[in-house]
Amino acid sequence: MARIVAGSQITDAEYMRDISLGTTIIAVTFDGGVVLGADSRTSSGTYIANRVQDKITPLLDNVYLCRSGSASDTQAIASYVQYYLAQHQAELGGPVRVETAAKLAMQMAYGNKNMLQAGLIIAGHDSSGGSVWAIPLGGTLLKVPYAIGGSGSAYITGWCDKNWRAGFTREQAREFVRAALRHAMARDSSSGGCVRTVVIDSNGADREFIPNTKLPPTYGELAAPA
Amino acid sequence: MLAADTLGAYGSTKRYKSLERIVRVNARTLVGAGGEVSDFQYIVRLLDELTTDDYRTDDGIELGPKEIFSYLTRVMYNRRGKMDPLWNSLVVGGVEADGTPFLGTVGMIGTHYEDSHVATGFGAHLARPLFRERQSDAMSEADAEALLRDALRVCYYRDKQSINKFQIAKVAADAPAAVGEPFALETSWDYKAFAAPTKWAIGAW
Amino acid sequence: MSGIGTGYDLSATTYSPDGKVFQTDYAQKAVDNSRVTSVGAQRSREAVEKLVVSKLLVERSSRRIHNIDRHAGICMAGLLPDGRMVVNRAADEATNYKSFYGEPIPGRVLCERLASYMHLFNLYWSMRPYGAAGLLATYDDDGPALYLVEPSGVAHGYFGTAVGKARQAVKNELEKMKLGQITCREAVVEAAKILHKVHEEDGKPFEIEISWVCDESGRVHQKVPAEVLAEAEAAAKAALEESDMED
Numbered sequence: 001m002a003r004i005v006a007g008s009q010i011t012d013a014e015y016m017r018d019i020s021l022g023t024t025i026i027a028v029t030f031d032g033g034v035v036l037g038a039d040s041r042t043s044s045g046t047y048i049a050n051r052v053q054d055k056i057t058p059l060l061d062n063v064y065l066c067r068s069g070s071a072s073d074t075q076a077i078a079s080y081v082q083y084y085l086a087q088h089q090a091e092l093g094g095p096v097r098v099e100t101a102a103k104l105a106m107q108m109a110y111g112n113k114n115m116l117q118a119g120l121i122i123a124g125h126d127s128s129g130g131s132v133w134a135i136p137l138g139g140t141l142l143k144v145p146y147a148i149g150g151s152g153s154a155y156i157t158g159w160c161d162k163n164w165r166a167g168f169t170r171e172q173a174r175e176f177v178r179a180a181l182r183h184a185m186a187r188d189s190s191s192g193g194c195v196r197t198v199v200i201d202s203n204g205a206d207r208e209f210i211p212n213t214k215l216p217p218t219y220g221e222l223a224a225p226a
Numbered sequence: 227m228l229a230a231d232t233l234g235a236y237g238s239t240k241r242y243k244s245l246e247r248i249v250r251v252n253a254r255t256l257v258g259a260g261g262e263v264s265d266f267q268y269i270v271r272l273l274d275e276l277t278t279d280d281y282r283t284d285d286g287i288e289l290g291p292k293e294i295f296s297y298l299t300r301v302m303y304n305r306r307g308k309m310d311p312l313w314n315s316l317v318v319g320g321v322e323a324d325g326t327p328f329l330g331t332v333g334m335i336g337t338h339y340e341d342s343h344v345a346t347g348f349g350a351h352l353a354r355p356l357f358r359e360r361q362s363d364a365m366s367e368a369d370a371e372a373l374l375r376d377a378l379r380v381c382y383y384r385d386k387q388s389i390n391k392f393q394i395a396k397v398a399a400d401a402p403a404a405v406g407e408p409f410a411l412e413t414s415w416d417y418k419a420f421a422a423p424t425k426w427a428i429g430a431w
Numbered sequence: 432m433s434g435i436g437t438g439y440d441l442s443a444t445t446y447s448p449d450g451k452v453f454q455t456d457y458a459q460k461a462v463d464n465s466r467v468t469s470v471g472a473q474r475s476r477e478a479v480e481k482l483v484v485s486k487l488l489v490e491r492s493s494r495r496i497h498n499i500d501r502h503a504g505i506c507m508a509g510l511l512p513d514g515r516m517v518v519n520r521a522a523d524e525a526t527n528y529k530s531f532y533g534e535p536i537p538g539r540v541l542c543e544r545l546a547s548y549m550h551l552f553n554l555y556w557s558m559r560p561y562g563a564a565g566l567l568a569t570y571d572d573d574g575p576a577l578y579l580v581e582p583s584g585v586a587h588g589y590f591g592t593a594v595g596k597a598r599q600a601v602k603n604e605l606e607k608m609k610l611g612q613i614t615c616r617e618a619v620v621e622a623a624k625i626l627h628k629v630h631e632e633d634g635k636p637f638e639i640e641i642s643w644v645c646d647e648s649g650r651v652h653q654k655v656p657a658e659v660l661a662e663a664e665a666a667a668k669a670a671l672e673e674s675d676m677e678d
Contacts, residue, residue, distance in 0.1 A: 281498060
C-alpha cells in the first residue's frame, strides 16, 4: 500500500492501513430471546475511520451477526451468508433456524481460515427459542449462553463471568450488554463511540441506538456537558 | 477408557470451559482430541460422514476402532502432505467386533502408534510415566479409572492450560461407548509448607 | 397408449400427435408392471413385497429398500439398476446437504431434489426416463412423512400409497385403514397382511421387506427387527387362513 505525493512516497499512513473492527461485541440469551450489542468505532491504525459504524448486520429477520476483525473480511462473509440463507429460505419455504445460519458462517470462516481475520457472533430467535453462537478466529463453532468478542472483550471477561446469570429477563440482559460495552469502551482504545443493541424475540428484532453523550461516565472520566 | 478436560484455550486465555473433547463415533469407538478446536470439529464432521455412509451401506457390518483409527491416520498424513496439517493430536479407543480392546494415537503429521496406554499433549510427559508403572492389561475397570484420575490430577497441577473439569468416556465389550458427565477432582493445597514455604528456610524465596 | 411402430416414441423430446411423450409413459409402465408391490404409509414405514426371481437366489440378497441417511429411506419399484441410480443420487443429495448446511436434509427438500433429478431425464433426446419410482420415508423436525417420486418427475406426499403391479388392490385396502391413528407397529402388521393378501392369487414365491422410521426406531430409518417382521408375517398368514375358512 503506497502512494506517490509530490515525488515522495508516503507509505502506510495511519488512514491507509487495513480497516479493522478493533471492537467490542457481545450477545446474550435471555428467557425468550437474545440481545446483541456492539460499539461503533472502526479504526485504521490509530485513526478512527468511522465513529458511528454499524457492526450488527442482519442475516435474516430473526438472525443477526456481530462482526469483529477485518471490516472487509466480515462484510464479505456476511454477504455470502445472506445470499445462501436467502436461497435456503426459498427452498424451505419457511423460517430458517439460527443454527443453520451459524453453520453457514462457520463454513465460510473455517474453509478460508488462512485468508480471513474474522471473529463472529451469531444470535437470533427461532422455534426453539433464543440462541447465541460464537465463531472465533479459527472457525470453531460453539453454542454458548453468552459470547463476547473483539479487542475490547479482553477487558471485560472477568466482569462478565461475575455478572452473567442464567435465566436473565429481557431487561436484565439488555442492561448487562450495555454495561459490559461501557466498561470495554472505557479501557479499550479500539472500542468507542456509541452503543448499538438489537433485541430479538418471537415478535422480531428491535434496534436501539445509544449516542455517546447518553452513556454514563466511567471511573476517571467526566460526563459530557449537558 | 478415555479422559480429557473440557477446556478450549484461546492463546493463553482459558476461554471456553465446557467444550467436549471426546466424542462417541459409534457404539464401539471413541475419539478424543487435543489441539485446534475448529480442526477437531472438522474431523468430527468427517467421522459423521464416514459413519453415515457406513450406516447407509446397511450390510450389518459396523466400522471398528481399528478401521476408524486407520482412516484418521490417512486423513492426518494426507493433510500434512498438502503442507496444511490438521493441528491436532488424536486418541482412538474402542473394542473390536471380537471383543479385543483397541487404543491408538495419531499426531498432526500422521505419526501414529497403538499401545496399552496413550496420551497427548502434557499427558504424554506427565501421565504416561504413571501409566508405565501402574497400568496392566489385566487390571480392573475400577483400578483403571483410579489410575486415570491420578493422571488427570497430575496434569491439572502441572499443565497451565488445564482446568479442573474432566470427562471420562468408556467403552467395553459388554458396554456401548458413552461419554460421562463432567466432574471435578479433589486436589490438595493444604500442606503446611505450602502456606509458609520459607518458614523453615529463612532467607529463601 | 402404446406408440410402438408410430415413430413418436423414439425419444423423450418427441411428442405424439395427441401430445404424449411415450418415453415417459413407457417408464411409468415399467414401474406399474414391476413384479414388486411397494406400500408406504405415513407415520412412517414402508413395505415391499417381491417375487423371487429364481429359486437359486440367496434369501434377502436382492433388496428394494435402501437407507438414504439416518432419518430417510427409500423403497424402489421398477427396474433395479435404474432404482439404484436414484438411490445413489438421493444419498449424494443427503450428504451434500449435510456438509453444506450442517444438518440432515428435510424430507420435503430431498423429495423435491429427487423429483427434479428424475425429471431431467424426460427433457433430452439422448436420455430415457428412469423406469423406476421411489417411495421415500423420512422423519424430520416436521414429523414423519411419506413421498412418492415417479419417473416423470411428479412427486407428492401421501398418507399411504402403493406402486407396482398390485397397486390398485393395495390402495383399496389402504383407504379402509385409519392411517393417521394407528401405531407404527400396527402398521407393519397391516402392511404384511395387505401384501400377503394381494399375493394370494398367483401363488408364486415371494419375499417381504419392511422398514420403518418412527419414534419406536428412534427416528432412524431401518429394517424392522427380525422378530417384528416374523410376527407381522405370522399374523398376515393367520388372517389369510381365517378369511379362507370363511369362504
